[in-house]
Amino acid sequence: MTGNLDGDLPFLRHWLEGVQAHPLRWYFESRRPNLHPSVVFAWWRNPILRAVEETLAILEAAQPDGLGAKRREFRAFRDQSGVGMDQFMTHRAELTVASHLAESGIPFRFNGGEGPDILLGSGEQDFGIEVSSRRPKSLRSLTQELSTGLRARGLPSAVSYSTNPIPPVLIRDKVRKEILEAFLPTDGTPGVTSMRVMASPARPDDGIPASWVTIEVSSRGGYGRMSAPHNSPHMIAMAQEVARNVLREKRKVRQSKLLPSVLIVDLSDTDLPDLRCWPEVFSKMWEETDQFLALAAMTMITRSREPKLSFSLNPFIDRKLVEEFVELVAPCAAFGSLSDRLQGRRLSRWA
Numbered sequence: 001m002t003g004n005l006d007g008d009l010p011f012l013r014h015w016l017e018g019v020q021a022h023p024l025r026w027y028f029e030s031r032r033p034n035l036h037p038s039v040v041f042a043w044w045r046n047p048i049l050r051a052v053e054e055t056l057a058i059l060e061a062a063q064p065d066g067l068g069a070k071r072r073e074f075r076a077f078r079d080q081s082g083v084g085m086d087q088f089m090t091h092r093a094e095l096t097v098a099s100h101l102a103e104s105g106i107p108f109r110f111n112g113g114e115g116p117d118i119l120l121g122s123g124e125q126d127f128g129i130e131v132s133s134r135r136p137k138s139l140r141s142l143t144q145e146l147s148t149g150l151r152a153r154g155l156p157s158a159v160s161y162s163t164n165p166i167p168p169v170l171i172r173d174k175v176r177k178e179i180l181e182a183f184l185p186t187d188g189t190p191g192v193t194s195m196r197v198m199a200s201p202a203r204p205d206d207g208i209p210a211s212w213v214t215i216e217v218s219s220r221g222g223y224g225r226m227s228a229p230h231n232s233p234h235m236i237a238m239a240q241e242v243a244r245n246v247l248r249e250k251r252k253v254r255q256s257k258l259l260p261s262v263l264i265v266d267l268s269d270t271d272l273p274d275l276r277c278w279p280e281v282f283s284k285m286w287e288e289t290d291q292f293l294a295l296a297a298m299t300m301i302t303r304s305r306e307p308k309l310s311f312s313l314n315p316f317i318d319r320k321l322v323e324e325f326v327e328l329v330a331p332c333a334a335f336g337s338l339s340d341r342l343q344g345r346r347l348s349r350w351a
Contacts, residue, residue: 008044011056015071021078023088024049047303052092055099055305062102066110070095082144086135086269093266093298094118094131096305097334104332115258120328127325128261130252130292134242136170138271139163139199139213139226142179146215147222149184156219166228167271168199168211169237175199183217193217208237231277238267239278243285247295256291260321262338264296264309273299275310279341282312290314293322294338311338 016022028043043049059067074095077088094117101108101118109119116128135141143159150157171179175197183191194216228234246252246265255261267273278297293314300307313322326342329335 009049009053011060012049012053015056015074019075021080022075023077023080023085024052026080026085051303051305055092055095058099058102059095064098064102064107064109066112069112070110082141082148086133089268089302090131090133090266093133093264093268093300093307096300096307097129097131097264097298099305100307100332100334101329104329106329106332114255116255116261120325125321125324126259127293127328128255128259129264130255130261131264131266132246132252133266133268134238134246135267135270136238136241137173137176138169139167139171140224140269140271142171142176143215143222143224146180146183146217149180150217153184156217158218158220158222160216160218160222160224162214162225164212164214165209166211166232166234167226168213169208169234169241169271171199171213179215183215208233226271228272228274230274231281234272235274235277236281238270238273239281239285242267242295242297243282247290247292253291260293260325261291262294262296262311262325263292264298266298266300268298268300268302273297275299275308278310279312283315286312286314286316288316290316293317293325294341296338307334309334309337311341313338313341 012024016024019025027046027049059070073091077084077091079085079087098108098110098118101120106120107122111117111119111128116130118129118131120127120129139161143161147157147159150159179195179197181191182195183193185191194214196212196214198210199213200210242265247263252263256263267275275297282295282297291314294311295314296309296311298307298309322342326335326339330339
């Protein structure tokens, strides 16, 4: 780290003490404009770092059981690539949810053993919160990878992209490789500067339309142009990805059977993660064997620790358990939409 450390982001400094390779180091050492030598680069004012600092400060003040283990996990991240940052952001999502519980005065502990990440309750009935993520290989991640590759070759790296009719939720590996090879030939020869390609859905039987993707590279500023209605097939496809690859992943299924729990899936940094229709879209995907009390889609920008949560209630689960969980987390505003869903009684099984 550079700059004056005294009093600047003290908790983040403590958690990263002695760690030289960490995803967050990129924000300390990079994005340094061509300033006059006498001007100090105030990295500690970076809003991304300050959001993490606020989260850590709240947790350190609360001192929940298991915090030491979370510190060690935090320090263990080493990969500074985009993949490494994605892995770290899942960890950050868990810390963020925990910090909101702590800020609301709700007692909890980090789980150091098998089961959900966060444990609530100290009486006859304990509850859990499992925090996971779903970041498909989307168009945004593809353009980031392309821009990085162009910079490495000293080429113009401003990438612009547009989609029609909706952005593809997942770009298949074969198509990704073809696009990257076209712009960055493996033999080092000059590649194309623009192309238009059809990104077919990974599973056409799902009823998700194919998307035309246009990508251009220039030395000017890049832009992204894509849109979709909030209740479009794009959101349906995202929910299908979560149902298949998170909710019913073997480890998650085992966790859901250990104690009554809520599953939170972080969809941050995916293309157009509009959550307004999440409850309605996901309500059709619950199965009688699902054991989680509810599933929440979460989004959060890197410059803030304020998450947005949208819940879908499991219609096959004991309502009394859901009510008890809601009562436990009622002081926490971040879980407000869960209470709203329960109060609304929109599911016919609970009418």
